[in-house]
Amino acid sequence: QVQLVESGGGLVxxxxxxxxxxxxxxxxxxxxxxxxxxxxxxxxxxxxxxxxRDGRTNYKDSVKGRFTISRxxxxxxxxxxxxxxxxxDTAVYYCSVVIIVRQxxxxxxxxxxxx
Numbered sequence: 001q002v003q004l005v006e007s008g009g010g011l012v013x014x015x016x017x018x019x020x021x022x023x024x025x026x027x028x029x030x031x032x033x034x035x036x037x038x039x040x041x042x043x044x045x046x047x048x049x050x051x052x053r054d055g056r057t058n059y060k061d062s063v064k065g066r067f068t069i070s071r072x073x074x075x076x077x078x079x080x081x082x083x084x085x086x087x088x089d090t091a092v093y094y095c096s097v098v099i100i101v102r103q104x105x106x107x108x109x110x111x112x113x114x115x
Contacts, residue, residue, distance in 0.1 A: 002026040002104045006095050009109030016113070017083045022095030022106050024076040033098040034071050034078040038091035038111075045094070049080060063089075085113045 008020040024031060035050035049069040050058045057069055068081040078095055092108040 002028060002097070002099060004095055004097065004104055004106035006093070006106040006109040009093060009111045011112045011114065012085055013115050014086060014113055016085050017081070018085065018111060020080040020082065020093055020095070020109060020111075022078045022097075024097055024104075028076060028099060031073070031076060031097050031099055034069075035096050036069060036078070036080045037094045037096060038089075039094070039108075040088075040091040043091075048093070051078065082111070085111075087113045089113050 003025050004022055006020060006022045008018060010018060012018055033050055033052055036048040037045050038048050039045040046060065048060050048063055049067055051069045051071050059067065066084045069078065071078045082089065089111060090113050091111060093111050094108045095106040097104050
């Protein structure tokens, strides 16, 4: 069984920053891809950023230059640094990991950008 625990969400003003963390635990040999998704009210869940085991990254166009994904393989943790936040970034953010072709999800953490 694999568990993902997210932290770091909250309320921030436009232009502010947050750092999300997601720690994986359980029967894990190694983690392939790690990533962050988000879902705003009334919208579908969308990909925000992914990072491969070798460190290659991929970002949604609207967050490029503002968000940075990173991972610590020893700690089985993935991070998302969110800078220059905009109201349209408001959503529940979910982390996800792929372990031997199976995808696991965290419970989600709320990010609200508002003045």
